Amino acid sequence: MEKVALILDADDTLWENNVFYEEATDAFAERMAREGFDPQRARETLARVEHERVPVYGYAPQEFARSLVLTYQRLCQEDGRLPRPEVEAEVEAIGNQVVEYPIILLDGVAETVAALSCHCRLFLLTKGDPEVQRSKVERSGLAPHFEAVHIVPEKGPEVLRDLLARHHLDPQRTWMVGNSPRSDVNPALAAGIGAIHIPYHRPWSFEEVPVADPERVVTLQRFSDLLRLFPPPEDMP
Ligand SMILES: [Mg+2]
Incomplete structure (x- = not known):
């Protein structure tokens, strides 16, 4: 599969x-x-x-x-x-x-991204200044786990549709994971892919808009919960 x-x-x-x-x-x-x-x-x-x-x-x-x-x-x-x-x-x-704040990974991120990369295709999608965002990705040490890193000025459903086409992704088996209702969850819903919301402890009011269709959104308390949602395939003897 x-x-x-x-x-x-x-x-x-x-x-x-x-x-x-x-x-x-x-x-x-x-x-x-x-x-x-x-x-x-x-x-x-x-x-x-x-x-x-x-x-x-x-x-x-x-x-x-x-x-x-x-x-x-x-x-x-x-x-x-x-x-x-x-x-x-x-x-x-x-x-x-x-400017140039230190990269502090959130709880469980390093281990979870490494574990997920063994059985999932991982893509990173971030918005903002290309140079600033690239520097953060590099300093995070996570880049090797991603098939591709995309830095865009703004996120929307058209950006996600473009990623689906570019990487030949099946919308039924593709999920957007993020903290922002405005930039992650609602664009995923509009693009017809899965939406996983992991709220951040000190959110920016600018990103906190109502979720378009809460029934279609999976909300997780912490990043490592992704491994429960997408467990590694069991080793067959
Ligand atoms: Mg975010």
Whole structure:
């Protein structure tokens, strides 16, 4: 029988990612509080700025730093104050903490990916800046387990359909695995392949949209549960 194919998301599915952004956002909110702005308002303004900018500028970490500076400028503007260059520089430094963060694999990922690669076809699909994402894949040490690594600007059902065609995958035996309802689960449902959702402990609000068809989604608590879903074929004596 044809092998099962698993298309794995990377950020917040294989390794920690958003937690670094959350820590930077906490530091930013605290810095804004010291400037006299309500920290909750600073967070909400940042969320609005990101919703405006991500569709235009994408997911590069440098753009996150830029969004923090623009958020500070917007807060000042709303209150009729002039932004101070030294605060802008501090805010940019806070944002730049997320550039080249260390790769910390999530629990059980290294062993599970290695075990799955023996009896499943594994593909990695990640969105974002090509150079940044490639560096993370290399530093993860997981690349040898994947038949192919695809880095795209944005994920959608058309990207998945293209992968199915390119690698001759049977939709009935292909699953997308990821943490994001917006970028992993809903595109898989729309493309007619299996959808496996593994929620991340500190999700990015931008990715948290309603799941289109919850009854068709398998939700797992941890990455290693994939081995229970796709166990190795038993050795025949
Ligand atoms: Mg992800």
